[in-house]
Amino acid sequence: MIDFNPHALLATCEVSFVSKFSDLTRLPDARGHFGPYGGRFVSETLSFALDELEKTYLSLRDDPAFQAEFDYDLAHYVGRPSPLYHAERWSKQLGGAQIWLKREDLNHTGAHKVNNTIGQALLAKKSGKPRVIAETGAGQHGVATATVAARLGLKCDVYMGAADVQRQKLNVYRMRLLGANVIAVESGTRTLKDAMNEALRDWVTNVDDTFYIIGTVAGPHPYPMLVRDFNSVVGREARRQSFEEFGKLPDALIACVGGGSNAMGLFYPFVEDDEVVMYGVEAGGDGVETGRHAAPLASGAPRGVLHGNRTYLMSDEGGQVSDTHSVSAGLDYPGVGPEHALWKDVGRVNYVAANDDAVLEAFRELTHVEGIMPALETAHALAYAKVLAPTMSPDQNIIVNLSGRGDKDILTVAKIDGIEI
Amino acid sequence: MNRIDQRFAELKSQGRRALIPFITAGDPGPEHTVGFMHALVEAGADVIELGVPFSDPMADGPVIQKACERALKRGVRLSHLFEMVREFRQTDATTPVVLMGYLNPMERIGLVAFADQAAEAGVDGVLTVDMPPEEADEVGPLLKSRGLASIFLVAPTTSNARAATICAHGEGYLYYVSLKGVTGSAILDSRDVAEHLAPLREMTDLPLCVGFGIRDGASAAEVGKVADGVIVGSALVSRIAENADRPEVIAGELKAVLGEMRQALDAMSAA
Numbered sequence: 001m002i003d004f005n006p007h008a009l010l011a012t013c014e015v016s017f018v019s020k021f022s023d024l025t026r027l028p029d030a031r032g033h034f035g036p037y038g039g040r041f042v043s044e045t046l047s048f049a050l051d052e053l054e055k056t057y058l059s060l061r062d063d064p065a066f067q068a069e070f071d072y073d074l075a076h077y078v079g080r081p082s083p084l085y086h087a088e089r090w091s092k093q094l095g096g097a098q099i100w101l102k103r104e105d106l107n108h109t110g111a112h113k114v115n116n117t118i119g120q121a122l123l124a125k126k127s128g129k130p131r132v133i134a135e136t137g138a139g140q141h142g143v144a145t146a147t148v149a150a151r152l153g154l155k156c157d158v159y160m161g162a163a164d165v166q167r168q169k170l171n172v173y174r175m176r177l178l179g180a181n182v183i184a185v186e187s188g189t190r191t192l193k194d195a196m197n198e199a200l201r202d203w204v205t206n207v208d209d210t211f212y213i214i215g216t217v218a219g220p221h222p223y224p225m226l227v228r229d230f231n232s233v234v235g236r237e238a239r240r241q242s243f244e245e246f247g248k249l250p251d252a253l254i255a256c257v258g259g260g261s262n263a264m265g266l267f268y269p270f271v272e273d274d275e276v277v278m279y280g281v282e283a284g285g286d287g288v289e290t291g292r293h294a295a296p297l298a299s300g301a302p303r304g305v306l307h308g309n310r311t312y313l314m315s316d317e318g319g320q321v322s323d324t325h326s327v328s329a330g331l332d333y334p335g336v337g338p339e340h341a342l343w344k345d346v347g348r349v350n351y352v353a354a355n356d357d358a359v360l361e362a363f364r365e366l367t368h369v370e371g372i373m374p375a376l377e378t379a380h381a382l383a384y385a386k387v388l389a390p391t392m393s394p395d396q397n398i399i400v401n402l403s404g405r406g407d408k409d410i411l412t413v414a415k416i417d418g419i420e421i
Numbered sequence: 422m423n424r425i426d427q428r429f430a431e432l433k434s435q436g437r438r439a440l441i442p443f444i445t446a447g448d449p450g451p452e453h454t455v456g457f458m459h460a461l462v463e464a465g466a467d468v469i470e471l472g473v474p475f476s477d478p479m480a481d482g483p484v485i486q487k488a489c490e491r492a493l494k495r496g497v498r499l500s501h502l503f504e505m506v507r508e509f510r511q512t513d514a515t516t517p518v519v520l521m522g523y524l525n526p527m528e529r530i531g532l533v534a535f536a537d538q539a540a541e542a543g544v545d546g547v548l549t550v551d552m553p554p555e556e557a558d559e560v561g562p563l564l565k566s567r568g569l570a571s572i573f574l575v576a577p578t579t580s581n582a583r584a585a586t587i588c589a590h591g592e593g594y595l596y597y598v599s600l601k602g603v604t605g606s607a608i609l610d611s612r613d614v615a616e617h618l619a620p621l622r623e624m625t626d627l628p629l630c631v632g633f634g635i636r637d638g639a640s641a642a643e644v645g646k647v648a649d650g651v652i653v654g655s656a657l658v659s660r661i662a663e664n665a666d667r668p669e670v671i672a673g674e675l676k677a678v679l680g681e682m683r684q685a686l687d688a689m690s691a692a
Contacts, residue, residue, distance in 0.1 A: 031555060039556055040553065040555065040556065041524060041551045041552055041553075041556055042551055042553070043479070043480040043550050043551060043574060043576075043598075044553060044573070044574040044575060044576040044578075044579055044587075044598065045480075045574075045576035045577070045578050045598060045601055045602075046578075047553055047576075047578070047579065047583060048576070048578035048579060048580060048583070049578070051580075051583075187483075187486060188476065188477065193477065194477075197477050197478075197479045200479045200480075201479065201480075201481075201482070201603045204480065204601060204602060204603060205601055205602040205603065205606065206601075207578060207601055208601070302529065303528070304525045304528060304529065305523075305524045305525045305528060305551065306477060306525060307477075307479070308551070313525070315476075315525060315529060317529065317530075318498035318499065318526055318529065318530075319475075319499075319525040319526030319527070319528065319529030319530065320475065320476040320493060320526070321476045321477050321525070
């Protein structure tokens with residue numbers, strides 16, 4: 001193992017910074033590493049495409065014209081900025097801190113995922129590739145990809161685990177209506193990780209004319225960096241809105257973590273605000289202690305390499321990747337973005353887990369009390385808000401990333417209720 | 422001298438091409454693998470690549486994915502592979518054995534433990550599909566200090582600058598991936614392969630071996646005209662798949678497929 005001392009990284013600050021976490025804003029390094037995590041672990045055929053993508057992105061990142069185009073699309077196509085909504089009634093009911101919901105569910109296509117697909121679609125357009133592919137779990141990233149592909153006239157193939165195709169039927173049909181071809185992946189555990197394997201196999205075969213739009217802050221460098229950057233609009237807005245709405249920084253941030261893109265988007269612009277405490281909520285499934293979960297960080301899974309990056313990875317003693325379990329398809333993944341792995345080690349973010357039961361309860365509660373139906377993924381963050389808020393005082397503020405809306409999950413919840421629709 | 426270097430030196434002096442079969446260890450069951458290895462040697466194998474089963478073989482097509490699944494269903498792990506190589510070495514002290522697989526199983530048992538056990542078992546080289554040389558700082562020296570060769574891939578998309586880096590890190594032989602795709606994909610284009618191998622010859626003295634898309638004697642001989650060796654995987658593994666429920670015939674099947682390639686290659690190099 002690489003010998004890595006997280007405190008050494010922080011101690012390398014030569015100048016004295018206001019924040020003890022300033023070093024975290026200077027990552028990844030040139031090779032795409034976040035401390036011992038990240039990197040580019042791919043078969044050789046893809047190295048060239050990743051080099052190209054990195055070059056393209058780095059040349060455009062600071063280009064005002066590119067930024068202007070991105071901002072325009074976010075404003076006029078996605079509908080940004082998304083509101084920061086004060087869940088007053090729910091806050092009162094929980095009897096503690098004020099809860100503010102960052103309403104990513106109000107974005108076009110219904111989740112934060114579109115922030116990233118807009119950005120990557122612009123990169124695809126600049127690189128002149130006529131076809132995009134994506135992997136998807138809950139289908140939100142697939143829908144967001146199919147949407148931008150329709151808008152730009154790109155051919156679009158979406159890989160989705162066969163088990164997820166079953167439990168997210170509405171999103172599957174939605175993608176098809178948008179003109180995308182949805183390919184059900186029958187290999188392995190038939191969930192998100194297998195969809196990503198198959199997307200990588202497609203990319204290695206069609207690398208000349210295909211742009212791979214990865215949906216989370218994982219995968220080989222530069223994906224974790226660029227997906228983070230495109231989603232950071234969430235945190236930048238939330239930071240500004242905090243001052244507008246309650247005149248100070250929030251005391252805590254909460255977001256669900258599968259691969260970790262919505263959490264990364266909210267957290268990243270607050271990383272140097274030491275006083276803002278952050279909670280990433282993973283899928284506890286039947287309970288971390290049962291082994292039937294998808295919480296590599298909260299359960300302290302060993303370090304491993306999958307899908308192009310090194311991270312915390314649920315695998316058995318022989319290094320075979322473990323089956324995961326979660327009521328939400330979007331969090332049902334054995335790994336996690338490498339930057340989250342580093343943030344766990346240096347203690348910047350607390351990673352916890354919410355079990356399926358608590359998640360369903362939070363899903364129902366927000367729907368009843370605030371008239372907002374969250375995605376089951378998002379409900380993990382809400383389940384933890386229910387735990388945290390009562391321990392805080394009414395003059396404190398929590399921002400929860402309401403990362404997606406729950407329409408797609410109605411059939412799943414109905415089935416749990418024993419209702420056939 | 423490492424057994425791989427030794428073997429390529431012999432082949433060079435004979436003007437022959439290396440024939441390198443790949444099978445997934447433990448497919449269809451761990452009890453068969455050593456027998457298959459000996460059968461491959463009898464049919465003319467110069468080097469054996471032994472696949473390490475992995476749950477998520479991202480660079481492989483359906484044939485080798487299913488081979489991994491069959492082996493994993495039988496609980497095959499790296500410790501079993503080391504046992505297999507040890508047993509193989511009891512009666513074959515000269516045929517080089519290369520482990521080919523993905524990084525995670527190796528990392529999980531610990532890279533030092535992996536390198537120690539591989540060397541002790543009689544392994545000669547390691548090819549980690551998802552570890553380009555840029556990420557090999559740690560494992561490279563561990564293997565080298567135990568006399569194990571780090572073998573790397575070069576692809577049609579590899580730039581000359583990257584190829585130079587890979588050549589500088591590579592040992593044993595270079596594995597040229599003949600086409601963009603996963604293992605078991607379409608037929609390769611030998612003219613295209615020749616064009617890509619030419620600049621590599623300028624950069625390195627390592628033997629250049631070509632894999633992906635070689636299915637029979639004719640395609641092996643085509644590639645043998647321009648390469649120092651041919652690597653054949655899916656064509657063999659699919660025979661194992663077809664006969665998984667009657668493993669007693671598999672050794673014979675493997676010998677037939679590989680034997681035809683051996684003949685075609687030798688006829689080509691004699692011509």
